[in-house]
Amino acid sequence: MHADLSRFRLKLDFMTLARFMPMHLLLDADGCALSFGPTLAQVLQGDAKLGARFEDLFEVRSPGGAVTIHEVLDRAGHRFRIVPRNGLVSGLRGHGQRLPGDGRILLNVTFIDLIGAIRSLSLSDADFSASELVREVLFLAEANASVTNELRALNLRLEGARVAAEEEAMTDPLTGLRNRRAVDLVLDRLCKARADFGLMHMDLDYFKAVNDTLGHAAGDFVLENVGRILREQLRAEDCAARIGGDEFVMVVAGRSDSATMMRIANRIIALIQEPMMFEGQPVRVSASIGIVRSLNCKDPVPAQMIAAADRALYAAKHAGRGRAVLQD
Amino acid sequence: MDALLLRSLQNYVLDTFGSAKWQEVCCLADQPSRTYEPMLRYAPGLADRVGDIAARVLGRPVEAIWEDVGTYLVTNPDREGVRRLLRFGGVSFSDFLHSLEELPARAKLALPSLEAPEVILDEVGPDRFELRCRSHIRGIQRVLIGVVTAMADDYGALCLIETGAEDCITIAVLDTRHAMAKAFDLARPEG
Numbered sequence: 001m002h003a004d005l006s007r008f009r010l011k012l013d014f015m016t017l018a019r020f021m022p023m024h025l026l027l028d029a030d031g032c033a034l035s036f037g038p039t040l041a042q043v044l045q046g047d048a049k050l051g052a053r054f055e056d057l058f059e060v061r062s063p064g065g066a067v068t069i070h071e072v073l074d075r076a077g078h079r080f081r082i083v084p085r086n087g088l089v090s091g092l093r094g095h096g097q098r099l100p101g102d103g104r105i106l107l108n109v110t111f112i113d114l115i116g117a118i119r120s121l122s123l124s125d126a127d128f129s130a131s132e133l134v135r136e137v138l139f140l141a142e143a144n145a146s147v148t149n150e151l152r153a154l155n156l157r158l159e160g161a162r163v164a165a166e167e168e169a170m171t172d173p174l175t176g177l178r179n180r181r182a183v184d185l186v187l188d189r190l191c192k193a194r195a196d197f198g199l200m201h202m203d204l205d206y207f208k209a210v211n212d213t214l215g216h217a218a219g220d221f222v223l224e225n226v227g228r229i230l231r232e233q234l235r236a237e238d239c240a241a242r243i244g245g246d247e248f249v250m251v252v253a254g255r256s257d258s259a260t261m262m263r264i265a266n267r268i269i270a271l272i273q274e275p276m277m278f279e280g281q282p283v284r285v286s287a288s289i290g291i292v293r294s295l296n297c298k299d300p301v302p303a304q305m306i307a308a309a310d311r312a313l314y315a316a317k318h319a320g321r322g323r324a325v326l327q328d
Numbered sequence: 329m330d331a332l333l334l335r336s337l338q339n340y341v342l343d344t345f346g347s348a349k350w351q352e353v354c355c356l357a358d359q360p361s362r363t364y365e366p367m368l369r370y371a372p373g374l375a376d377r378v379g380d381i382a383a384r385v386l387g388r389p390v391e392a393i394w395e396d397v398g399t400y401l402v403t404n405p406d407r408e409g410v411r412r413l414l415r416f417g418g419v420s421f422s423d424f425l426h427s428l429e430e431l432p433a434r435a436k437l438a439l440p441s442l443e444a445p446e447v448i449l450d451e452v453g454p455d456r457f458e459l460r461c462r463s464h465i466r467g468i469q470r471v472l473i474g475v476v477t478a479m480a481d482d483y484g485a486l487c488l489i490e491t492g493a494e495d496c497i498t499i500a501v502l503d504t505r506h507a508m509a510k511a512f513d514l515a516r517p518e519g
Contacts, residue, residue, distance in 0.1 A: 115515045116515075118513075118514045118515035119515040119517065119518060122513070123514060123515075124513075124514060125419050125514065134514070135416045135417075135418075135514075136416075136434070138416055138514055138515065139413060139416040139434055139438075140434075140437055140438060142409065142412055142413060142416075142516065143413055143434070143435065143437070143438035143439070144438050146409045146413075146438075147367075147438055147439055150366055150367050151367055154365055154366075154367045154368070157363075157365070
């Protein structure tokens, strides 16, 4: 190939070698150290002694089974992975070869965990050759970490906004109770699960008179009060919703015996019947409630249950208002 | 890029002038959520529009505000990340100046969708540089002035930074070792 290979042969002094390869290790033909690059010397610290044997400095991880540098070179060709025995860095990757002539061996290695090594050995720019991509790798690692952090923060903020929007879409703004959409979802879920629950349909009595005589502000005041009463009388796992002007639906989850249902309904009616003070004036309304229970429906579907509760409510109104009727 | 500038402006105004002023800016800018997300896209030119509004609200020239945003990005201890990313540009201040040309390409490695401005540095004489920056955002040139000024300080270099003709920034480095450079470890301490 080349007429005279020796013409292309370079002679390098140790200083130049150290500058271009701060992580090199030069061994004699027996595998004993002749020179260490300055950065590799920082890795090996006290172990970096001239004459030290390769296998005393490093444990070979790849190629498997190799111990001495000759075994490494013979088995791996030119690429190997080693760990310094002093345990200061996690691993080094490198290549090496026998130099022509007296059989000296030149190895050059690099850090597998660059950032970890810089951190644990407090390395600086001067410890790397200018052609190495150290700053680029560190730049990318940190830029990438900030982008990931920003995205994580953005995700959290968007999730918060989504939850708030969903909550808003399910809430009746005047009373703070759930709305029609929310109660439909709850009923649908409970019916599909064939759960045991009670459904109450409530309509205020004499509410139109309050609106007509005292104005809408008084009407809103009554509705807000009813909302507060329902929230206080029901548990967190229940659901109270305003589904129309003065129409409410309550879902009592997990129990439905008649006595409990009637007790809850009567307590709510009694509280609503207490006079509410609006601008120094007592306002009086009442409420009628129709109740159905899921265990009385052979095949509970939301629409049928609401229709049945509506019939019970009609019966309550018909029986003279201010009372609850349970339809079995 | 508008998003990053808007978020920087937001942090700067919030930290320096307080939430009432920022609220006023957002109100005039029709931004009821009062926050600009650095990872979302905004209409091109929005950063300049909000910058102009901030100038009106704060009663200062918009150029001064963008320069301050640049300085704030580098010097604010809570946002050490920006300063560190810039310090990866080189060992000396002139290394750093030369690295500015590579910065858009580097930034794109981390954030491929970023429409980074084009930065051109000419070495016009010994220790004399001309820096140009091409972007659809007017304010970015001023942000760059603020960043370069703060980084000169970080490297301990004394220099004269001025706007020359055609929006070109002229930088004369008078003394590269005017003061001690601020400490910089290649790897950020763990934790």
